[in-house]
Amino acid sequence: MVPLLLLCAAALPLVARGAIPAPEEAARMARFVLHNCDWGALATLSTQEGLRGRPFANIFSLSDGAPGPHGGSGVPYLYLTDLEISVQDLEVNSNASLTVSLAQTPYCKKHKYDPQNPLCAHIIFCGNIVKVNDSEAGLAKKALFSRHPEMESWPKDHNWFFAKFNITNIWVLDYFGGLKTVTPEEYYSVKP
Template sequence: MGGLLPLCAAALLLLLLAAGGAIPPPEEAARMARFVLHNCDWGALATLSAQEGLRGRPFANIFSLSDGPPGPFSGSGVPYLYLTDMEISVQDLEINSNASLTVSLAQTPYCKKHRYDPQNPLCAHIIFCGSIVKVNDSEAGLAKKALFSRHPEMESWPKDHNWFFAKFNITNIWVLDYFGGLKIVTPEEYYSVKP
């Protein structure tokens, strides 16, 4: 029964993305940003490396994320992550918590269905800038529900790795979902719309 829920959620996501009109129109950049984040299960997180030989250089890595359980209107807009200090990018973040996060509809069936290359602006992607912060105890339950509902294997990851819940604290948002260049969305606009 435990494996059935994630499969149902994935099927619902596929139906939403396949449905005509499910993608917000280009003139609604804040809604598009929320939509793309909510429909993505992972993103590329770029940090400034603290590693020997790479110090101060950009370093991008893939991380699983979630802003809430799958389904329409269940996203908070907050990108939650499940991290360990053993991970190389997390070691970078301990020195400098600033980062950027890119999520793209290329990871969903939408772009393939429409034959959009991941670099095509119509295959929408969002770039967030901000910082990674550990969530406090009052937010840990939300983060856990958001992440474990989409990434159930996380619950069985080795306990001795000292996993913790974190969130991407958004300060800047750029949306590329149409021709004509990036659109700037403020965090206030982003959090005030429904995905």
């Protein structure tokens, strides 16, 4: 019990200084985590022989906007190709979940938080993947290429396209006491 109390006490000064959103600001935390992460684990239902219908997770680069404190839209954009096996799954069933975690940032290592420690916040989004329309493609391109400049030189014959994760459900694990549910409306109404 004492280590748990010490862990909680250690986190409070960080929140007070504004390093991360406070535990009672679950929607802001979700935006904060997504904006500070460059990749996530995307889970689909596999269509691959031998795995058909089973969960299948894969890592994808993503971005909700240019790095910095005010650049995020909250929309997870992805750069995809039909040659990728998870994208083939999405062509059959576009439903997916996306997990992003502060474990990929220096934050958790700095504070010696294991990735499973709730103080090393992670967010689980559920929804579906959709190709962006022409009017949104420029925004998606700017968001992704600002964080992942290598993408601009990826082989053109792979028929890359911009997509977004259309969020329908959000769960936040950022503190002790279990998951918090955030609606998409709450999520999009705050800034990270």
